[in-house]
Amino acid sequence: MSFKIAVFIKQVPDTNDIRWTEHNTIQREGLESVINPYDIGAIQLAKNVKFLLKDCEITAVSMGPMQAKEALKEALSMGCDKAYLLCDKKFAGSDTLATAYVLSQFIKTKLNDFNLIICGYQAVDGDTAQTPSSLAQKLDIPQITNVSAVKEVHCDYSVWFKDTNDYSQTIKINHPALISTTIKNAEILPDINSYIKAQTESITVFNADEIEADQSKTGFVGSPTQVKKAFRPVIERNTKVVESDNTDSAANYILDIINKCKEQDEK
Amino acid sequence: MRNKALVYVEINDNRVEKVSKEIVAHVKKHFTDTELCAVLVADDQTIQTIIPDIKDLGLDKIYIIQNILLKHYNVSVYSSVLSQLISNINPDVFLMGATCDGRELAPRIASKLNIGLTADCTDLQLDIDGNLLATRPTYGGKMMATIISKTKPNFATVRQGAFKFSQQQFLEPEIIFFDADYCGLDNLINQIEILKTHKKGHVQDWAEADIIVAGGAGLKSKDNFELMYKLAELIGGKPAASRAAVELGWAPQNLQVGQTGKSISPKLYIAFGISGALQHMTGVSNAQKIIAVNIDKNAPIMSIADIAIPADAIEVINALISKLSN
Numbered sequence: 364m365s366f367k368i369a370v371f372i373k374q375v376p377d378t379n380d381i382r383w384t385e386h387n388t389i390q391r392e393g394l395e396s397v398i399n400p401y402d403i404g405a406i407q408l409a410k411n412v413k414f415l416l417k418d419c420e421i422t423a424v425s426m427g428p429m430q431a432k433e434a435l436k437e438a439l440s441m442g443c444d445k446a447y448l449l450c451d452k453k454f455a456g457s458d459t460l461a462t463a464y465v466l467s468q469f470i471k472t473k474l475n476d477f478n479l480i481i482c483g484y485q486a487v488d489g490d491t492a493q494t495p496s497s498l499a500q501k502l503d504i505p506q507i508t509n510v511s512a513v514k515e516v517h518c519d520y521s522v523w524f525k526d527t528n529d530y531s532q533t534i535k536i537n538h539p540a541l542i543s544t545t546i547k548n549a550e551i552l553p554d555i556n557s558y559i560k561a562q563t564e565s566i567t568v569f570n571a572d573e574i575e576a577d578q579s580k581t582g583f584v585g586s587p588t589q590v591k592k593a594f595r596p597v598i599e600r601n602t603k604v605v606e607s608d609n610t611d612s613a614a615n616y617i618l619d620i621i622n623k624c625k626e627q628d629e630k
Numbered sequence: 631m632r633n634k635a636l637v638y639v640e641i642n643d644n645r646v647e648k649v650s651k652e653i654v655a656h657v658k659k660h661f662t663d664t665e666l667c668a669v670l671v672a673d674d675q676t677i678q679t680i681i682p683d684i685k686d687l688g689l690d691k692i693y694i695i696q697n698i699l700l701k702h703y704n705v706s707v708y709s710s711v712l713s714q715l716i717s718n719i720n721p722d723v724f725l726m727g728a729t730c731d732g733r734e735l736a737p738r739i740a741s742k743l744n745i746g747l748t749a750d751c752t753d754l755q756l757d758i759d760g761n762l763l764a765t766r767p768t769y770g771g772k773m774m775a776t777i778i779s780k781t782k783p784n785f786a787t788v789r790q791g792a793f794k795f796s797q798q799q800f801l802e803p804e805i806i807f808f809d810a811d812y813c814g815l816d817n818l819i820n821q822i823e824i825l826k827t828h829k830k831g832h833v834q835d836w837a838e839a840d841i842i843v844a845g846g847a848g849l850k851s852k853d854n855f856e857l858m859y860k861l862a863e864l865i866g867g868k869p870a871a872s873r874a875a876v877e878l879g880w881a882p883q884n885l886q887v888g889q890t891g892k893s894i895s896p897k898l899y900i901a902f903g904i905s906g907a908l909q910h911m912t913g914v915s916n917a918q919k920i921i922a923v924n925i926d927k928n929a930p931i932m933s934i935a936d937i938a939i940p941a942d943a944i945e946v947i948n949a950l951i952s953k954l955s956n
Binding site: 458459460463487488489490491492493494495496497498499500501505506507508509522527528529530531532533534535536537540586587588589590591592593594595596598599600601602603604605606607610611613614615616617618620621624625627 | 642705706709730733734735736737738740741742744745746747748749750763767768769770771772773774775776777778779780781818820821822823824825826827828829830840841865866883884897898900908911912915919920921923932933934935936937938939940941942945946948949950953954
């Protein structure tokens with residue numbers, strides 16, 4: 364029986380391309396959608412596992428509107444073997460808790476014999492990094508976050524490199540387990556077979572009933588958190604422009620401020 | 631008192647994470663009519679060394695969960711015992727630092743208790759009914775959102791450096807030992823084994839320096855960027871980098887300003903050849919004084935900094951270095 368990996372991906376607006384309306388809200392029309400850059404890292408990591416194991420099946424899953432089929436097709440072209448979309452009006456407006464619940468229902472009803480779940484560290488349109496940990500808890504499985512690479516994979520356990528700003532670790536974890544990775548924007552070149560598969564294969568869609576999701580736990584209803592207001596950050600200081608005739612006077616001006624700052628300290 | 635706020639005090643290497651103290655100071659100052667409690671999770675030996683360090687934060691109560699099983703941080707185990715405490719004492723607000731560990735621990739607890747959670751907040755206030763208004767940057771810092779939660783406790787993680795730590799008057803806190811149920815937790819511990827750890831040293835110390843000199847893409851080359859290290863040393867400050875400089879490979883990522891999870895608040899911030907994208911500026915918004923040196927008068931930073939000097943950044947750095955070396 365082959366080793367099974369689920370990779371959860373999210374379609375996000377391209378945050379490098381954000382424009383503002385006059386009301387200081389994000390202009391959604393015309394905003395390009397892309398696969399969350401960390402999720403492409405997750406696909407790459409899953410492919411690295413597959414390379415080590417050979418007999419391995421990667422399933423890409425996304426929760427979102429029908430439009431997210433595009434992201435799943437792209438995932439297939441990047442080398443995922445299967446792709447499913449979780450789509451239902453009842454899922455709309457889900458926060459991280461409700462999202463984790465929906466994803467956990469997919470796993471429980473459709474992929475209960477998985478060995479690994481691999482997620483991107485966070486989605487760039489929210490930056491919360493909450494869904495992977497929340498999902499691991501819903502499934503009651505161990506997890507490693509901030510994973511930078513895989514070291515070895517066996518049927519029952521695997522070994523990973525974790526890398527944070529403060530430390531790096533080598534960690535062994537028993538399966539089933541959840542891994543979230545900080546690899547971002549991996550460059551995956553589509554191979555011809557995957558590309559053809561992506562063009563020809565239709566994406567299976569599951570609704571709330573098909574994954575036995577309890578409506579009271581999904582979407583707006585099932586989401587405890589709500590956005591009360593959104594606004595553009597305002598940074599205002601009374602800027603003084605100091606024109607200087609030459610580099611020397613500019614340097615002296617800065618030195619003066621540095622010295623004042625240090626004197627302030629000594630007092 | 632009407633409200634009860636609980637702060638998770640994170641311990642690493644036998645010391646309290648600074649962000650935990652920052653949160654306590656913020657709650658003490660801004661949450662009215664609130665009982666301020668902290669929770670410590672560790673083995674009893676660690677607890678003994680930590681208690682003196684948090685006694686003078688002005689806490690009303692300290693909850694202690696101590697057991698040999700808690701000697702090393704394990705997200706499954708820690709989330710289990712903390713969830714037990716929350717269910718038992720029912721705080722109105724629960725807060726922890728958005729550290730690397732905090733950002734994986736908090737969602738596990740929220741998921742276990744089926745409560746809402748707001749990540750990486752830079753501001754926290756209580757409304758008149760005692761509900762938490764949690765404000766956070768989103769879309770990579772391009773937008774701010776204030777989040778409320780329907781469930782109690784209102785739960786949030788807090789960005790490091792977002793609040794100022796201030797020593798409080800001494801108040802003898804009541805110490806309460808919480809007896810958690812440890813049944814089955816040794817199984818959770820066995821699921822994960824740390825084979826090797828390499829500590830990177832206190833690379834983040836720069837973020838707490840009084841003077842920070844930062845370089846961006848305007849420095850044109852890695853060699854020029856390396857002048858920042860020399861300059862920082864000469865003025866007794868620390869070097870940092872913009873995202874552009876990091877992405878160009880001139881500086882390591884742990885020197886990046888405006889990164890998710892960390893704000894800085896130096897007395898003086900000098901930006902050389904940095905254009906000042908919004909996420910960069912939100913990262914330094916707590917700096918007391920910002921000087922920008924940029925040849926491009928129209929760079930965003932030139933109308934946001936306190937002092938804008940339109941000049942060639944590399945020349946100014948070289949001039950500063952030669953003056954300071956003499």
